[in-house]
Amino acid sequence: LSGPFESRRLEFDLFDCEVQGTIPKDLDGAFYRLGGVWCYPPRFPNDIPLHSDGHISRFRIRTGRVDYRGRFVRTERYVANRAAGRNLFGLYRNRLTDDPSVQHLDGTVANTTPLAFAGKLFALKEDGLPHVIDPLTLETLGRWNGAGRFHSQTFTAHPKRDPVSGELITFGYEATGPASRDVFLYTLSPDGEVKREVRFQVPYVSVMHDIAITQHHVIFPFGGYTTSPERLAAGQLHWCWDASLPSVIGILPRNGDAGDMRWFKGPLQCMMHTFNAHSAGDIVTLDAPFYDANLFPFVPNHDGSPPRREHAKGYVRRLTFDLSSRQDSWHESILFPTVIGDLGCIDPRFLSLPQRYCFAGYQDPQRVAESGILTRAPWPLANSYARFDLQDRRVESYFAGPDCSLDECCFIPRSAGAPEGDGYLIGVANNHARDRSELVVADTRNLAAGDIARVILPLRAGPQVHGTWVGQGELPLD
Ligand code: V55
Numbered sequence: 069l070s071g072p073f074e075s076r077r078l079e080f081d082l083f084d085c086e087v088q089g090t091i092p093k094d095l096d097g098a099f100y101r102l103g104g105v106w107c108y109p110p111r112f113p114n115d116i117p118l119h120s121d122g123h124i125s126r127f128r129i130r131t132g133r134v135d136y137r138g139r140f141v142r143t144e145r146y147v148a149n150r151a152a153g154r155n156l157f158g159l160y161r162n163r164l165t166d167d168p169s170v171q172h173l174d175g176t177v178a179n180t181t182p183l184a185f186a187g188k189l190f191a192l193k194e195d196g197l198p199h200v201i202d203p204l205t206l207e208t209l210g211r212w213n214g215a216g217r218f219h220s221q222t223f224t225a226h227p228k229r230d231p232v233s234g235e236l237i238t239f240g241y242e243a244t245g246p247a248s249r250d251v252f253l254y255t256l257s258p259d260g261e262v263k264r265e266v267r268f269q270v271p272y273v274s275v276m277h278d279i280a281i282t283q284h285h286v287i288f289p290f291g292g293y294t295t296s297p298e299r300l301a302a303g304q305l306h307w308c309w310d311a312s313l314p315s316v317i318g319i320l321p322r323n324g325d326a327g328d329m330r331w332f333k334g335p336l337q338c339m340m341h342t343f344n345a346h347s348a349g350d351i352v353t354l355d356a357p358f359y360d361a362n363l364f365p366f367v368p369n370h371d372g373s374p375p376r377r378e379h380a381k382g383y384v385r386r387l388t389f390d391l392s393s394r395q396d397s398w399h400e401s402i403l404f405p406t407v408i409g410d411l412g413c414i415d416p417r418f419l420s421l422p423q424r425y426c427f428a429g430y431q432d433p434q435r436v437a438e439s440g441i442l443t444r445a446p447w448p449l450a451n452s453y454a455r456f457d458l459q460d461r462r463v464e465s466y467f468a469g470p471d472c473s474l475d476e477c478c479f480i481p482r483s484a485g486a487p488e489g490d491g492y493l494i495g496v497a498n499n500h501a502r503d504r505s506e507l508v509v510a511d512t513r514n515l516a517a518g519d520i521a522r523v524i525l526p527l528r529a530g531p532q533v534h535g536t537w538v539g540q541g542e543l544p545l546d
């Protein structure tokens with residue numbers, strides 16, 4: 069990415085940022101964001117953005133005032149590259165393409181999701197173990213392996229916290245090494261101890277980026293992306309897109325073992341993120357923003373032909389599975405005609421339970437002309453956030469204003485006991501005309517009215533793939 073869409077290698081602190089409008093006085097916590105920046109240029113021109121260096125940032129919000137801080141994650145790769153003054157690491161997840169001097173080091177970039185759990189802050193990336201981050205200074209404290217009880221070599225960027233039990237359901241794929249079919253699933257107790265492990269194998273190796281949980285099941289969707297030991301040995305990119313593969317969704321009872329896994333199959337989609345899921349008897353319902361084709365313009369097709377990003381459209385989809393049937397298919401419907409991106413969220417208090425609302429960023433085609441910069445972007449950037457009401461089938465939306473593209477939104481309940489979806493929607497708007505970042509705060513009671521507050525940085529904030537809100541008391545914030 070270059071020009072208005074490039075990110076910058078900055079680490080900085082800002083206290084008492086300029087605030088336009090009013091931040092609710094009782095909003096007390098921190099918005100953590102994680103993304104990737106190329107600290108040094110890639111070693112090979114065909115390396116992909118998923119391999120850029122992890123950078124974590126936070127907006128600390130309290131009494132209507134905001135401080136910002138951003139830092140690179142000190143991975144082994146970052147430290148080795150800093151010492152060398154160049155990128156010694158080769159293609160994403162192909163260690164055979166690294167400089168031999170670093171092939172024994174941890175190559176993960178820790179660039180995808182910040183997780184607050186069991187009193188700790190983690191930087192996650194699905195090809196390695198979590199990095200523990202100091203929640204105040206954002207220093208990198210080390211890697212986490214569950215006191216030796218987490219045996220997978222990898223840890224997903226999308227673990228799920230059960231709001232009822234407080235447990236974390238997490239997993240690693242390619243758990244025993246690159247291109248392996250092994251997946252290890254874990255349950256962590258609310259205080260962070262590894263309590264349960266289930267090992268199974270997938271029908272084919274694919275990006276298993278996200279899961280969904282219900283009170284009774286864990287759901288594993290994947291499809292299209294694949295790899296092989298042969299690709300790696302040939303010095304190729306880890307991932308390709310093979311349109312001849314099926315979509316696969318595994319469903320495992322939360323108290324089950326590998327033998328209890330049911331594999332469902334369907335026509336190929338690009339199944340990256342999920343919104344939520346719930347179980348009612350034998351019926352499992354999954355809501356997810358799946359795309360109809362490869363969404364990554366940088367992942368080549370299996371036959372070497374270039375990806376065709378324009379074919380990938382995301383929608384709010386509902387998939388239902390009948391576990392009492394012996395069939396291995398599901399029923400699917402598109403709930404709204406709105407084309408969305410797959411970065412979104414739900415009210416976290418309803419994870420694993422029936423939920424009414426889903427939030428997602430999307431590009432409102434009616435307002436693209438207003439935000440002329442978006443027509444020049446390499447893929448459809450969001451200019452709006454939508455709140456989808458799955459019960460009344462209504463959509464409300466927030467528009468970020470001309471010249472702004474939006475990073476992923478994050479929902480904050482108005483209070484602990486507020487109704488579902490009642491609260492604030494926050495996210496970073498990239499103001500391309502002013503070459504700066506603005507944290508926007510909108511009230512879900514009136515998204516169409518625009519934001520109630522905008523936190524103005526004088527330059528661009530650190531990058532974001534995913535973000536998380538951490539309330540006062542969940543982590544030592546000060
Ligand atoms: C995604 C992001 C990743 C990754 C795999 O958004 C999938 C999807 C930023 O890293 O490694």
Ligand code: FE
Binds near residue numbers: 225
């Ligand atoms: Fe993700």
